Amino acid sequence: MTAVAQAPAPVKPADPERSPAARRRRRVPYLLLFPGLAWLLIFFVAPMIYQASTSVQTGSLEKGFKVTWHFATYTDALTEYYPHFLRSVLYAGSATALCLLIGYPLAYTIAFRAGRWRNVLLVLVIAPFFTSFLIRTLAWKTILSDGGPVVSGLDTLGLLDLTSSIGLTEGHRVLATPLAVVCGLTYNFLPFMILPLYTSLERIDPRLHEASGDLYAKPLTTFRKVTFPLSMPGVVAGTLLTFIPATGDYINAELLGTTNQKMVGNVIQSQFLRVLDYPTAAALSFILMAVILVMVTLYIRKAGTEELV
Amino acid sequence: MPVVNWIRRHLVVIAGALALAYLILPNVVVMVFSFNNPTGRFNYEWQAFSTDAWTNPCGVADMCDSLSLSLQIAVYATVGATVLGAMIAFALARYRFRGKGATNMLIFLPMAMPEVVMAASLGTLFLNMRIPFGFWTILIAHIMFCLSFVVTAVKARVMSMDPRLEQAAQDLYATPAQTFFRVTLPLAAPGIASGALLAFALSFDDFIITNFNAGSTVTFPMFVWGSAQRGTPVQINVIGTAMFVVAVLCVLVGQVLGSKRKARA
Numbered sequence: 297m298t299a300v301a302q303a304p305a306p307v308k309p310a311d312p313e314r315s316p317a318a319r320r321r322r323r324v325p326y327l328l329l330f331p332g333l334a335w336l337l338i339f340f341v342a343p344m345i346y347q348a349s350t351s352v353q354t355g356s357l358e359k360g361f362k363v364t365w366h367f368a369t370y371t372d373a374l375t376e377y378y379p380h381f382l383r384s385v386l387y388a389g390s391a392t393a394l395c396l397l398i399g400y401p402l403a404y405t406i407a408f409r410a411g412r413w414r415n416v417l418l419v420l421v422i423a424p425f426f427t428s429f430l431i432r433t434l435a436w437k438t439i440l441s442d443g444g445p446v447v448s449g450l451d452t453l454g455l456l457d458l459t460s461s462i463g464l465t466e467g468h469r470v471l472a473t474p475l476a477v478v479c480g481l482t483y484n485f486l487p488f489m490i491l492p493l494y495t496s497l498e499r500i501d502p503r504l505h506e507a508s509g510d511l512y513a514k515p516l517t518t519f520r521k522v523t524f525p526l527s528m529p530g531v532v533a534g535t536l537l538t539f540i541p542a543t544g545d546y547i548n549a550e551l552l553g554t555t556n557q558k559m560v561g562n563v564i565q566s567q568f569l570r571v572l573d574y575p576t577a578a579a580l581s582f583i584l585m586a587v588i589l590v591m592v593t594l595y596i597r598k599a600g601t602e603e604l605v
Numbered sequence: 606m607p608v609v610n611w612i613r614r615h616l617v618v619i620a621g622a623l624a625l626a627y628l629i630l631p632n633v634v635v636m637v638f639s640f641n642n643p644t645g646r647f648n649y650e651w652q653a654f655s656t657d658a659w660t661n662p663c664g665v666a667d668m669c670d671s672l673s674l675s676l677q678i679a680v681y682a683t684v685g686a687t688v689l690g691a692m693i694a695f696a697l698a699r700y701r702f703r704g705k706g707a708t709n710m711l712i713f714l715p716m717a718m719p720e721v722v723m724a725a726s727l728g729t730l731f732l733n734m735r736i737p738f739g740f741w742t743i744l745i746a747h748i749m750f751c752l753s754f755v756v757t758a759v760k761a762r763v764m765s766m767d768p769r770l771e772q773a774a775q776d777l778y779a780t781p782a783q784t785f786f787r788v789t790l791p792l793a794a795p796g797i798a799s800g801a802l803l804a805f806a807l808s809f810d811d812f813i814i815t816n817f818n819a820g821s822t823v824t825f826p827m828f829v830w831g832s833a834q835r836g837t838p839v840q841i842n843v844i845g846t847a848m849f850v851v852a853v854l855c856v857l858v859g860q861v862l863g864s865k866r867k868a869r870a
Contacts, residue, residue, distance in 0.1 A: 325700035332689035339749040340715055347726035398624045405621030419856050424632050426852035427845040428810050430829040435631035438649045544719025561721045568725050581722040
């Protein structure tokens with residue numbers, strides 16, 4: 297207790313940047329990042345680079361592949377499979393538009409009209425996920441089966457003639473047509489549209505609607521000038537979350553379509569797993585990535601939203 | 606015309622209900638067809654009511670093995686992705702360091718890339734490194750693509766936490782370890798839990814990446830895929846329905862418990 301009486305010795309203020317504790321603290325984020333980032337670098341980035349080199353290799357599985365800067369793989373792949381690319385973009389684009397069209401009213405209902413049912417409805421939107429999506433996609437084979445209630449209903453209404461005339465369906469069936477594939481894609485990615493839409497709609501102050509109404513805006517004008525612009529971040533996030541995976545999908549085309557509805561994903565899968573032509577599979581993946589990148593960039597420019605993801 | 610007026614006023618809700626029906630319909634079909642007694646190899650057309658599949662869910666060769674393999678992989682992948690992802694999330698949310706922008710980009714990319722591209726490139730790497738496809742390659746791939754989703758979920762939670770709580774703990778002489786385990790971690794737990802749940806669901810239900818990296822190993826989605834070609838046993842619908850019912854029950858129980866707790870507070 298003698299120290300109490302003494303005047304405190306002038307302690308040299310430690311440089312907070314140089315003390316061992318500070319240095320240890322500065323190392324912490326890198327230690328936290330290291331294992332996870334290493335995992336991504338080894339199993340995500342490295343394969344991409346490897347894939348790039350594979351796409352310009354030639355050879356066979358028995359003799360091995362060598363880098364020969366064979367860029368013709370790209371042009372060959374494009375000339376042979378451009379219908380598949382076209383189909384991928386077309387089907388995924390239609391599915392995304394349909395998702396927005398179908399998903400918006402539901403997200404709007406949950407955000408503004410559901411009251412205390414809000415959580416129940418949200419659970420119902422996510423609930424289908426609990427059953428494996430392959431089983432659910434197979435269920436569409438039953439729903440759209442020839443002569444089933446859905447198909448005969450559409451047929452009686454004359455809608456199938458309409459879709460047949462624009463090449464969406466063939467004759468009196470839906471299964472094994474582009475419509476079936478688009479329907480499956482729309483179904484599978486709908487929750488990815490609804491959830492971001494809901495998140496951005498839910499943030500809108502309902503008083504803005506009242507204010508708009510007080511200023512003599514009709515409900516439709518309120519929607520067009522207030523609600524929709526404010527939900528733009530959700531629209532952009534939702535369309536991206538739908539369009540990107542839908543473009544690369546091959547499950548719906550395989551299960552609900554025929555060889556005439558095959559998408560790029562189907563080609564990549566069969567080149568990789570059946571034909572064992574790895575350079576072509578690699579080139580196709582890179583072209584697919586480039587197509588998506590260009591479309592997404594153009595879209596974000598056009599939609600012009602600052603808040604992403 | 607009161608009916609027309611009513612429809613006009615509730616147009617959005619009606620459209621919303623139809624959208625919900627579109628979402629739920631396949632689940633209903635799966636459930637109904639789990640009681641089917643199909644005559645052929647495929648379970649696409651209604652024949653007769655039967656509970657055979659429910660009383661004998663593992664009656665199909667290899668299906669329950671694939672199911673338990675999927676569960677195993679999902680558990681390991683969840684643990685791996687959650688640990689690695691939560692660490693990255695803490696670093697991103699609580700520290701300043703060089704290369705943060707690049708790290709964010711690296712986390713974002715796997716979520717923005719079509720699965721088939723990732724799947725094919727990882728598969729090519731394994732193939733050329735002569736790593737045999739199987740359990741381990743599936744697990745590695747699953748941890749890789751689940752990681753980003755965990756980071757996003759945990760980061761959102763940690764960012765919304767008040768940093769002053771941790772400062773207060775330190776002011777009260779808690780060591781950094783004590784602060785972390787008694788303040789930061791409990792506060793971040795909901796984010797970690799939702800990240801882990803997401804990882805589990807993604808891993809358990811993954812098909813595309815598994816398809817390219819499994820070799821001859823069969824997970825449950827791979828089994829369903831194969832059965833679409835060979836013949837779909839009713840038991841697939843039983844498993845689908847059972848998972849659906851169990852999960853919905855869990856959510857409902859959680860909701861009820863949560864609202865009770867809120868009512869008490």
